[in-house]
Amino acid sequence: MKILVTGGAGFIGSAVVRQAIAQGHSVVNLDALTYAACLDNVATVADHPDYAFEHADIRDAEALARIFDTHQPDAVMHLAAESHVDRSIDGPGTFIETNITGTYTLLQAARTYWSAQGKPDNFRFHHVSTDEVFGSLGATGLFTETTPYAPNSPYSASKAASDHLVRAWGETYGLPIVLSNCSNNYGPFHFPEKLVPVVILNALANDPIPVYGRGDNVRDWLYVEDHADALLCVLRRGALGRSYNIGGHNELSNLELVRTLCALLDEMQPGSVPYADLITFVQDRPGHDQRYAIDASRIQDELGWTPSVTVEEGLRRTVRWYLDNQSWWQALQARDGVGKRLGAL
Numbered sequence: 001m002k003i004l005v006t007g008g009a010g011f012i013g014s015a016v017v018r019q020a021i022a023q024g025h026s027v028v029n030l031d032a033l034t035y036a037a038c039l040d041n042v043a044t045v046a047d048h049p050d051y052a053f054e055h056a057d058i059r060d061a062e063a064l065a066r067i068f069d070t071h072q073p074d075a076v077m078h079l080a081a082e083s084h085v086d087r088s089i090d091g092p093g094t095f096i097e098t099n100i101t102g103t104y105t106l107l108q109a110a111r112t113y114w115s116a117q118g119k120p121d122n123f124r125f126h127h128v129s130t131d132e133v134f135g136s137l138g139a140t141g142l143f144t145e146t147t148p149y150a151p152n153s154p155y156s157a158s159k160a161a162s163d164h165l166v167r168a169w170g171e172t173y174g175l176p177i178v179l180s181n182c183s184n185n186y187g188p189f190h191f192p193e194k195l196v197p198v199v200i201l202n203a204l205a206n207d208p209i210p211v212y213g214r215g216d217n218v219r220d221w222l223y224v225e226d227h228a229d230a231l232l233c234v235l236r237r238g239a240l241g242r243s244y245n246i247g248g249h250n251e252l253s254n255l256e257l258v259r260t261l262c263a264l265l266d267e268m269q270p271g272s273v274p275y276a277d278l279i280t281f282v283q284d285r286p287g288h289d290q291r292y293a294i295d296a297s298r299i300q301d302e303l304g305w306t307p308s309v310t311v312e313e314g315l316r317r318t319v320r321w322y323l324d325n326q327s328w329w330q331a332l333q334a335r336d337g338v339g340k341r342l343g344a345l
């Protein structure tokens with residue numbers, strides 16, 4: 001397939017790009033190169049004959065029309081988004097513009113292109129979304145594909161809105177769409193403002209490791225390469241118009257996650273004192289969802305997909321990667337807002 005991947009210079013998008021090329025697909029990587037992007041993430045495929053890069057914004061209808069016309073993709077995998085909840089609290093405007101207006105603009109461009117092609121059934125518009133659209137769980141229960149949407153942050157509200165737009169373009173215009181909602185990802189190339197890299201990098205710098213509130217918020221963690229694999233599986237074999245929850249079956253409280261990372265660092269790069277001594281509880285995030293957990297039985301039963309990496313193994317690989325790739329994260333730490341407390345109101 002020739003796949004147009006949006007956001008392919010980001011954390012998950014770049015994993016999709018690398019894996020799609022490895023699986024023999026052609027990839028056009030469309031990215032606006034915001035503060036969160038890094039072309040080093042796709043350096044291993046940059047010279048591949050089946051890879052092309054387009055520096056463009058998903059809000060730019062003219063650029064999108066040109067890109068569809070030039071590359072004639074068989075499918076779109078839409079990952080471009082503003083993705084950091086804390087930034088969405090401080091500045092929701094760009095989340096509305098990119099995640100909602102940008103998705104609308106991309107849907108229109110895809111629809112125009114698909115119509116001009118004679119509306120082929122095998123075209124796909126795959127929208128990559130988050131479990132955060134479902135809101136917050138109590139101590140028990142799981143998000144299924146039919147859980148009502150109840151987003152609580154500007155980020156998750158903008159992603160929920162984009163999900164609805166994609167569904168509507170499928171129902172109203174017949175655009176062949178598929179959706180997926182995934183739990184928290186972690187792994188190599190994770191931008192250094194997100195929790196897992198913050199813990200690793202603050203520990204290595206001997207700085208306080210910030211934990212929001214009491215650290216008892218629970219997330220389900222999925223290794224990013226597993227997510228990329230699941231996304232390509234949904235793209236190839238997902239039923240038209242259907243949505244798939246993707247999860248790792250790995251629920252951890254934030255404090256458990258932080259302690260696990262500290263223990264791995266104690267083993268792999270010991271400091272003078274245990275890294276857990278650096279844990280510092282800080283003011284909680286406003287509207288902080290208590291618990292996310294995924295029922296991933298649909299993707300398992302219908303598509304036969306399950307994660308391949310346990311959280312123990314994935315976190316170990318991740319810590320190793322950050323220890324071995326200092327120049328990558330050091331360059332990104334200099335970017336605007338990175339390392340500062342964001343979204344505390």
Ligand SMILES: NC(=O)c1ccc[n+]([C@@H]2O[C@H](COP(=O)([O-])OP(=O)(O)OC[C@H]3O[C@@H](n4cnc5c(N)ncnc54)[C@H](O)[C@@H]3O)[C@@H](O)[C@H]2O)c1
Nearest residue numbers: 007009010011012032033034036037057058080081083185
């Ligand atoms: N990170 C997670 O744990 C997680 C979990 C589930 C779903 N998701 C979803 O997966 C997708 C990718 O997440 P990520 O963590 O890789 O994000 P990221 O912030 O690392 O990357 C986003 C990419 O999109 C690009 N981008 C932003 N605005 C753009 C625009 N207007 N036009 C074109 N490109 C633009 C950025 O330059 C960047 O390369 C997002 O849609 C996110 O909602 C993320």
